[in-house]
Amino acid sequence: MTHLALRRPALAKRLLHVVAMLLLCAGSARADIGATVRELIENQRRILVLRETASLQERPEARRAGQYLFFRNQQLGRKLVQEITQSLPDAPARYQELTLAMDDASYEDEDRLVLRNPLDAVSRRMLPDERRDAQLRMERLADLRKRLGESFEASFDRTPLRPGSVNSARWKIYLGRIMTGTTARQIMEALDRELVVTTEPTIESTEAAARARVLEWNGEELPDKAVLLTFDDGPHPVHTPAILDVLKAQGVHAVFFQVGRNLGEVWRGTAVPRLNQTIVARIVLEGHAIGNHSFSHPQLTRLDEASIGREIADTQMLIDAMVPRGNARTAEFRPPYGARNDKVMAQIDAHHLRSVVWNIDSEDWADPLPASIAHRVVQEAESAGRGIILMHDIHARTVEALPALIRELRKRGFQFARWDGRRLVVDKTPENVAPP
Ligand SMILES: [Zn+2]
Known part of the structure; x- marks a missing residue:
């Protein structure tokens, strides 16, 4: 008896929890696109901060952390494309959600470069007359990349090439902005629980x-x-x-x-x-x-x-x-x-x-x-x-x-x-x- 009395509230609590979770899932289905876009952009920023701010000693670990985030972004990109194109009748409305999320004023144009692959994949699955907006956006991103990349192309004429990756003034400004208030160390510490890596041979090496x-x-x-x-x-x-x-x-x-x-x-x-x-x-x-x-x-x-x-x-x-x-x-x-x-x-x-x-x-x-x-x-x-x-x-x-x-x-x-x-x-x- 006492057992049942004790278990009932627990059961009710669990049921409530399940119902709440179901409601949450149903409610978040439409909000997912914006959240996925945000995570894609945040990961891309983290990757760039890792690359730009890691010290020489931190570099190997920063590279692995960056590659980990990169792989995560591949999965997120696929998820995004799926969310938009899984039901063809809903695709135009979901694509609208994507454009709304992309146009969020807190993002820079440079941030949006990370969306080029998903945009490309989405546009391939859309009907030709629905595809125009996606193509326009891709053209704009391609244009931006070309402008950002021009100084790199020009620098091929120098022998030897100057080390370092940042040559474009505009790109430098963008990096400066996203690097404010965060470091490679902080990002690696936040990822630490997901990312445990040892490359050095140990004493008990077989x-x-x-x-x-x-x-x-x-x-x-x-x-x-x-x-x-x-x-x-x-x-x-x-x-x-x-x-x-x-x-x-x-x-x-x-x-x-x-x-x-x-x-x-x-x-x-x-x-x-x-x-x-x-x-x-x-x-x-x-x-x-x-x-x-x-x-x-x-x-x-x-x-x-x-x-x-x-x-x-x-x-x-x-x-x-x-x-x-x-x-x-x-x-x-x-x-x-x-x-x-x-x-x-x-x-x-x-x-x-x-x-x-x-x-x-x-x-x-x-x-x-x-x-x-x-x-x-x-x-x-x-x-x-x-x-x-x-x-x-x-x-x-x-x-x-x-x-x-x-x-x-x-x-x-x-x-x-x-x-x-x-x-x-x-x-x-x-x-x-x-x-x-
Ligand atoms: Zn790989």
Whole structure:
């Protein structure tokens, strides 16, 4: 009796809670678009503050924090597109909500650059006569980026390039504004609970972890004046084909580190390729290679061994099923966010893979300006002399940065390496040697 008397209020309280939650969900369904836009913009600002204010010692951690926010923004962008386009009759009204949220007076034009990818995806799903406003907005953003990027393009004429990313006066003003009252340290501390990373080997390093560290590539293995392009987080239905077009036109080969859930799923121990199959086929056909970038892009360092193993194995099964033989097959694994510890290294080794990281970060995840991305890669390649370049085939800005980046690197005597099925090679083809 006493038990029941005690439990009843608790039950009623729980029911009330459930009802309140349901009401809250129903009420927030329409408010979601504005909240998603705000989070996208806030994350982009955090990414820029991390990049601009981190001290030399803070930089590795700031990069991982920035990449974490970048990946979060990919998910938010997809969510936004889904919210707007999931029901076609509602799409115009929901698009209106997006424009209202975008036009919020507390945002700068520069903030809105982060909305270009979602806008693009939304406009592709709209009817032609509904598409006009989205196209106009995209044109305005493209125009702004061009103006912001002009000084970067002009600076290619200087040899050597000046280090640092901020050349445009207007961009500098914007950065100054968003950097007021916040620092990289504060952002990293706020993210601390979500982001636990250790890259240093520990004393109890296992043999497998030690071996994986010795085998790991970071770009310094390449011959002098050679670079390898790598693209992570795809395949993407729109941007990966666009990247392939550029690479084909320029005669450059690359390695694509793909996320398993963009390929399909593993069901009862069997790989079920379901997504982006024609893109994978094209990557293979055009002489590029495919590497493993985990199944769901988690912080592997936070998982237990079994979960790390599953993340690696599931994607490898999908790759093995989609790329059964030939030169496109690699035994390469890129840890998400470059986050790895002994546990992760030992699992990579246990799956007979090689960890491949990078020494040249394009920061295409942090930088909305294609010209600035190209500038950074060329500058870092010049100072490192060789290297593995980290890029992402999930962004329009990466596609736009690529032609100038390839052209400039060649002009400065760099050659592009590729995976030939067994090792990295540098071809002596006419297009791979510097133009006169
Ligand atoms: Zn990634």
